[in-house]
Each structure stands twice: as structure tokens, then as C-alpha cells.
Amino acid sequence: MAVIECVPNISEGRRTNVIEAVRAALSAVPxxxxxxxxxxxxxxxxxxxxxxxxxxxxxxxxxxxxSALAAIDLRTHQGxxxxxxxxxVVPFIPIEGVTMxxxxxxxxxxxxxxxxxxxxxVYLYEDASSNPARKNLxxxxxxxxxxxxxxxxxxxxxPDYGPATPHQTAGATVIGARMPLIAYNINLATNRLxxxxxxxxxxxxxxxxxxxxxxxxxxxxxxxxVQVSMNLTNYEKTPIFRVFDLVKREAARYGVTVLESEIVxxxxxxxxxxxxxxFLQLEGFTPGQVLENKLSSRRAE
Amino acid sequence: MAVIECVPNISEGRRTNVIEAVRAALSAVPxxxxxxxxxxxxxxxxxxxxxxxxxxxxxxxxxxxxSALAAIDLRTHQGxxxxxxxxxVVPFIPIEGVTMxxxxxxxxxxxxxxxxxxxxxVYLYEDASSNPARKNLxxxxxxxxxxxxxxxxxxxxxPDYGPATPHQTAGATVIGARMPLIAYNINLATNRLxxxxxxxxxxxxxxxxxxxxxxxxxxxxxxxxVQVSMNLTNYEKTPIFRVFDLVKREAARYGVTVLESEIVxxxxxxxxxxxxxxFLQLEGFTPGQVLENKLSSRRAE
Numbered sequence: 001m002a003v004i005e006c007v008p009n010i011s012e013g014r015r016t017n018v019i020e021a022v023r024a025a026l027s028a029v030p031x032x033x034x035x036x037x038x039x040x041x042x043x044x045x046x047x048x049x050x051x052x053x054x055x056x057x058x059x060x061x062x063x064x065x066x067s068a069l070a071a072i073d074l075r076t077h078q079g080x081x082x083x084x085x086x087x088x089v090v091p092f093i094p095i096e097g098v099t100m101x102x103x104x105x106x107x108x109x110x111x112x113x114x115x116x117x118x119x120x121x122v123y124l125y126e127d128a129s130s131n132p133a134r135k136n137l138x139x140x141x142x143x144x145x146x147x148x149x150x151x152x153x154x155x156x157x158x159p160d161y162g163p164a165t166p167h168q169t170a171g172a173t174v175i176g177a178r179m180p181l182i183a184y185n186i187n188l189a190t191n192r193l194x195x196x197x198x199x200x201x202x203x204x205x206x207x208x209x210x211x212x213x214x215x216x217x218x219x220x221x222x223x224x225x226v227q228v229s230m231n232l233t234n235y236e237k238t239p240i241f242r243v244f245d246l247v248k249r250e251a252a253r254y255g256v257t258v259l260e261s262e263i264v265x266x267x268x269x270x271x272x273x274x275x276x277x278x279f280l281q282l283e284g285f286t287p288g289q290v291l292e293n294k295l296s297s298r299r300a301e
Numbered sequence: 302m303a304v305i306e307c308v309p310n311i312s313e314g315r316r317t318n319v320i321e322a323v324r325a326a327l328s329a330v331p332x333x334x335x336x337x338x339x340x341x342x343x344x345x346x347x348x349x350x351x352x353x354x355x356x357x358x359x360x361x362x363x364x365x366x367x368s369a370l371a372a373i374d375l376r377t378h379q380g381x382x383x384x385x386x387x388x389x390v391v392p393f394i395p396i397e398g399v400t401m402x403x404x405x406x407x408x409x410x411x412x413x414x415x416x417x418x419x420x421x422x423v424y425l426y427e428d429a430s431s432n433p434a435r436k437n438l439x440x441x442x443x444x445x446x447x448x449x450x451x452x453x454x455x456x457x458x459x460p461d462y463g464p465a466t467p468h469q470t471a472g473a474t475v476i477g478a479r480m481p482l483i484a485y486n487i488n489l490a491t492n493r494l495x496x497x498x499x500x501x502x503x504x505x506x507x508x509x510x511x512x513x514x515x516x517x518x519x520x521x522x523x524x525x526x527v528q529v530s531m532n533l534t535n536y537e538k539t540p541i542f543r544v545f546d547l548v549k550r551e552a553a554r555y556g557v558t559v560l561e562s563e564i565v566x567x568x569x570x571x572x573x574x575x576x577x578x579x580f581l582q583l584e585g586f587t588p589g590q591v592l593e594n595k596l597s598s599r600r601a602e
Contacts, residue, residue: 003596051596095592180592187584215337244581260584266592269570276576280545283488283561291396291481291567294336295304295352 002098004106005180006050006057008090010068011083013046018071022048025063031056044079045088045233051095054106055285058113061090064171065114066224073169074145084141084148086170091126092177103177104128111175115162118170120161121152122161125176130160137174145171182271183264184240186247190256192217199250203228203243210246212238225259235271241278306481307351307358310389311369312378314347319372321567323349326364332357342512345380346389350420352396355407359414362391366415366474374470375446376421385442385449387471392427393478394602404478405429412476419471423462426477430533431461438475446472483533483572484565485541487548491557495518497527500551504529504544511547513539526560536572542579 012018019039021054023232024046024087026034036049050060065087072086090110092103115122129135133156143151148166151157158164159172164174188196201207212234218227228247232238248258270287277285287293313319320340327335327349337350351361366388373387385576392406406428416423430436436459444452449467452458460473467473480577489497497518502508505516513535519528529548533539549559571588578586588594 033596095596106479240577240581258582260582262584263586263590264593266590269574269591269593272577272591273570273573275581276541276573279580280541280576281559281561283563285564289564290569290573291306291572292570294567295334295396 001096002053002102003051003096004053004057004098004103005059005093005095006048006052006090007093008048008050008061008064009047009088010048010072011044011074011077011079011086011088012063012068012072013044013079014041018068019046021071022046022064022067025067026050026060029056029060029063032060040081041163042079044077045081045083054098054102057092057106061110062114062117065118065120069118069120070171074171075169077145081165082141082144084145084171085120085167085173087173089125089137089139090173090175093180094177095180100127100177100179107175107177111161111173113178114173114175115159118167120162120167121159121164121172122171123172123174124160125174126178128176136155140174148172179234179236180266180268181293182235182240182267184230184232184243184261185264186228186244186261187220187223187259188226188228188251188256189259190226190253190254191224192220192256193217193226195251195254195256196228198254199247199252200230202250203230203246210238210243213243223248235268235274239274239278241275302397303354303399303403304352305354305358305399305407306394306396307349307353307362307391307532308394309349309362309365309391310350310384311347311365311373312345312375312380312384312387312389313369313373314345314380315342316372319369320347322372322554323365323368326368327351327361330357330361330364333361335392341382343380344382345378346384353398353577355403358393358407359411362411363415363418365382366419366421370419370421370468370471376470377471378446383442383445385472386468386472386474389397389442390426390438391474391476394481396481400478403426407479408476412462412474415474415476416460419468421463421468421471422460422465422473423473424473425461426475427479429477439473448475460596480535480537481567482568483536483541483568485531485533485544485562487529487531487545487562487566487588488521488524488560489527489529489552489557490560491527491555492520492525493555494518494527496552496555496557497529499555500529500548501531503551504531504547511539511544514544536569536575540575540579541572542576 032052039046068087092107094100094103111122123140124130200215200217203209204213205211214231220227333353340347369388393408395401395404404562412423424441425437501516501518504510505514506512515532519530
């Protein structure tokens with residue numbers, strides 16, 4: 001059975017009745033599981049974590065738009081987090097038994113559907129992007145709701161679906177497909193912040209490092225050590241073990257050792273499997289050899 | 302949901318109608334999945350791989366005995382594989398959401414049940430064993446069906462359940478609980494068989510090595526290399542990464558490097574997770590952080 005994760009962000013983090021109404025609308029959809037809801041009052045934003053197959057997503061996401069758009073008016077919305085829309089961003093993430101291509105198709109189908117139903121401009125992003133200049137969420141969202149009407153007059157910002165002008169209360173929405181993010185930190189046995197910053201600079205794509213790494217060097221003041229704090233945006237192409245080995249090697253250049261590493265939040269099983277495969281020099285290993293995979297695939301028969 | 306694996310071995314590998322009757326009896330049990338059946342004609346033996354919870358096992362295993370005992374007569378049975386009973390051995394293996402203690406209780410309950418139903422002597426083994434001298438399957442099975450009547454006259458071989466004399470056609474059965482086995486081989490970049498044998502001797506418990514390792518050194522003639530061929534009988538207590546590191550270190554002693562390693566057949570996900578955790582020096586990692594675990598646990602709500 002295919003499992004797709006979806007993490008819609010809506011521009012409401014204060015009114016619990018609105019957040020609960022959205023949750024209730026999603027929970028009522030057959031086959032759609034609401035795994036988590038996190039609301040932040042200062043951001044005035046809520047993040048839903050959903051799981052299900054493509055049909056469940058196609059049925060559920062329009063319900064989310066329906067209940068969020070009925071309650072949120074961006075003309076009076078205030079919060080610390082940048083936002084373009086009442087439903088701000090909707091990423092689909094392939095987890096199990098589903099390809100990235102299928103998630104891209106799903107993103108486009110949902111985008112076309114909600115654009116038509118709600119007369120809402122929709123931009124595609126990340127792997128679903130129609131245009132390299134509109135791949136990154138930050139580029140699409142720059143100027144936010146308040147700058148959207150002016151931005152949309154530019155030919156480069158004609159939306160992928162829906163009208164060429166903002167929705168009066170709901171702005172525009174960004175929908176797409178991406179790999180799961182891994183938040184990965186490596187702690188160094190030193191208090192030298194300059195070393196953490198130099199390693200971060202060496203490892204991240206933006207300054208010449210690995211393609212799917214974002215990194216910064218920070219101090220953990222209370223422990224008297226420093227950390228290379230990273231987001232790994234595609235663990236299949238830039239695997240976690242290569243990041244670990246490269247950081248360790250760069251640290252050795254300064255006479256510094258790795259104290260420990262940590263994964264913050266969730267990690268796909270495959271990212272850890274590939275790590276075991278690498279360090280054990282495993283030849284000819286397949287996911288079908290993992291006992292739990294065999295049990296779960298047979299379960300579906 | 303608890304998942305227990307059970308791998309009963311029956312003394313019939315030739316008559317497909319008998320093997321199919323046993324399979325059909327098992328398949329009819331609600332909640333019991335028959336994952337695999339492997340029959341060997343020269344061994345005259347079949348190995349069933351089953352999965353389910355304790356209730357499914359309690360319902361299914363007596364059905365297996367019923368159909369196997371009706372068709373197998375050990376007085377005329379011939380085959381290369383040692384055997385004590387028509388149903389020779391029944392191990393229960395904890396896989397997911399179930400403790401070893403629960404599998405030991407299950408083994409005892411099933412043993413008591415089949416001993417009473419079929420007037421069959423039953424010995425407990427491995428983690429379910431009642432006696433250190435009766436922990437290993439090989440010790441219990443020594444002498445085989447043909448020597449069983451004489452062996453059972455000794456006080457040390459009074460069975461755990463059932464009559465103190467062999468079942469006329471079905472002998473006796475060995476039932477117990479054990480950890481999943483991992484068949485793990487490490488190939489060395491050398492053709493020196495003496496090196497593989499010395500490393501095997503250093504790593505295995507029987508000659509002073511790690512507690513849950515069985516190992517031998519063999520030649521892979523066609524590739525011109527040698528292999529340390531192992532069974533890891535408890536990956537929680539003797540983890541795969543420690544075995545790999547120790548073999549690598551012993552090999553270095555002879556100027557030999559590890560070419561690759563391989564896992565034959567199935568491996569529990571946890572054995573690979575703990576390997577990634579070790580090599581990445583992960584601190585504070587929990588199984589709940591594996592995305593698939595989160596998805597499957599929520600599925601049960």
C-alpha cells in the first residue's frame with residue numbers, strides 16, 4: 001500500500017476553534033490519517049502532518065482548503081512567519097511504495113482542483129516546479145501576501161493554476177512534492193565556533209559543498225561545545241553517511257574530533273539502512289531482506 | 302499489533318500432498334499468515350515460516366500437528382537431516398511489539414497443549430529451556446528418533462510435557478523460543494584459508510570469542526577468496542557492527558582487508574538501525590524517530 005506524507009501549513013495558530021475545525025474536516029476523510037498538528041501562536045501558523053494514499057489526499061486536501069479559507073482573512077492576519085496564503089504551502093512527500101513522480105502528479109492534480117474550486121492562484125514548487133526560478137519556496141513567497149498583487153503583475157509570476165490576481169482573503173498557495181527532510185546535527189569536541197562555521201561552509205551546497213546539504217555552525221553555550229547544524233534535503237542523493245564522514249574529515253583538519261551526532265525528529269528507515277549498508281560494506285543487499293518489509297508486504301496480500 | 306514468527310520443521314519433504322495438507326490447515330487459521338514453505342527431498346523435511354500473534358499461534362500450531370501426525374510415520378522415514386519427531390522443532394521468535402518472555406510463555410502453552418492432545422513427549426529448548434543441559438537443539442536431538450526410547454529411560458531426559466516414552470509414529474517434539482538468526486558472511490581480499498579459519502576461531506564463542514557468534518572459515522573456490530561464514534544468534538547482545546569491526550581488526554593482524562560482507566536471507570530492521578546508530582555516533586536516538594514506525598503505530602489507533 002502506498003504511503004504519502006503531506007505537511008500543509010495554514011496561516012492560523014491562535015484560534016483553536018479554527019484549527020480544530022480543519023482537523024475535524026481532515027479526520028473525517030476515509031483513509032487519511034492526521035498524525036500530528038502543531039500550532040504556534042507567535043508565528044500564527046499551524047502545521048498538519050497527514051498520511052495516506054493519493055486518493056485520500058485528493059479527497060482530503062480540498063476539505064482543508066474549504067475550512068481554512070472560510071475562516072482566515074490574510075488582510076488582518078499578523079504573525080512572525082512569512083506567508084503568502086491562508087493555506088500557505090502544501091508539500092507531498094513519498095514515503096513507502098510510491099515514487100516522487102507519482103507525488104508530482106498528485107501535486108499537480110490537487111493544485112488544479114483547488115485553483116478551480118476556490119478561484120485561487122497556485123504556484124508549484126520543488127520537484128513539481130514548472131520553472132527553475134520557482135523551485136524554492138522562499139523565492140515564491142518573497143514579498144508575502146502584502147506584496148502579492150504587485151508581484152503577480154510580472155510575467156515571471158503568472159501562477160501555474162488559477163487566476164492571475166490574488167484571492168482577496170486567501171492570497172495564493174504553494175503546492176509541490178519534495179523528499180523528506182532530515183534535520184541532522186554533528187557535535188564537535190571543541191568550543192571553537194570558527195571551526196564549526198568553517199566545516200558548515202565546506203559541507204553545504206551554497207558555498208561549494210554537497211548538493212543536498214544546508215548547514216550552519218552554532219555554539220551550544222551551555223555545554224561549551226559547537227555544532228554543525230544541518231538539513232539534508234535528499235538523503236538518497238546526498239546520503240547521511242557521506243555527510244558524517246566528510247564532517248569528520250574536515251574536523252580532523254583542525255585537530256577536532258566528532259563527539260556525537262543527532263537526528264532531530266523523524267528519519268526514513270531507508271536513510272539508516274543505507275548507512276548500515278555502507279559501513280558494513282554490504283554487497284547485494286535488498287530492502288526485501290528486511291524482515292519487517294517482508295511481513296508488511298505479505299500483510300497486503 | 303504483536304508479530305511473532307514461527308518456523309516449524311516437519312519430517313516430510315517428498316510427498317507434496319502431505320505438505321499441501323499441512324499448508325492448507327495453517328492457511329485456514331484466522332490471523333495466521335504462511336509466509337513461506339521450503340521442502341527438501343534429500344533431507345525429507347519441510348520448513349514453514351509463519352507470522353501472527355499469540356492467539357493465532359495457539360490456534361494454528363495444533364492444526365499443524367494434527368495434519369502432520371496423521372500422515373508421517375517416523376518408523377519408515379528416511380532423510381539426510383537429523384530428526385526426533387514427525388513435527389521435529391517449533392521455535393517462536395519475537396519480531397515486533399512482543400517480548401521474548403511472551404514468546405517463552407507461548408512456547409510453554411503450546412507445548413502443554415499438543416502434549417496433552419496427541420499424547421506426545423515435548424522438550425523445551427533455547428530461551429524456553431527448563432534446564433541448561435537441554436538448551437541446545439543438537440543436544441536434545443542427539444540419537445534421533447531411532448535412539449529416543451533408550452534415551453528417554455534416563456532421568457535427565459524426562460520430557461517437559463507429555464508421556465515419558467516416545468510417541469510410536471511421531472517420536473517427540475522440541476518447542477521453544479529464540480531470537481531471530483542472522484546469517485552473516487564477511488569476504489576477505491585473500492585466498493589464504495588459514496586466515497579465515499583463524500579469524501573464525503577468534504570471533505566465535507566456542508573458542509573464546511563473542512557470546513552469540515557461530516563461525517567457520519571457508520574457501521570460495523570460484524572467486525579465489527575466503528570467507529568467514531557466521532550465524533549471529535542474538536543481534537541485540539552481540540551486534541552485527543561489533544562482529545564486523547572485530548573481524549576487520551583480526552584480518553589486519555594478517556595484513557588482510559575486508560572485501561565485502563553479506564546478509565543471507567532476512568534481517569530484522571533493528572539490527573541495521575543499531576548499526577547506523579553506532580557508526581554515526583548517534584546520541585539519544587529512539588525507534589519512534591523512524592518515520593515508518595510512526596506511521597505503522599498510528600495505523601493501529
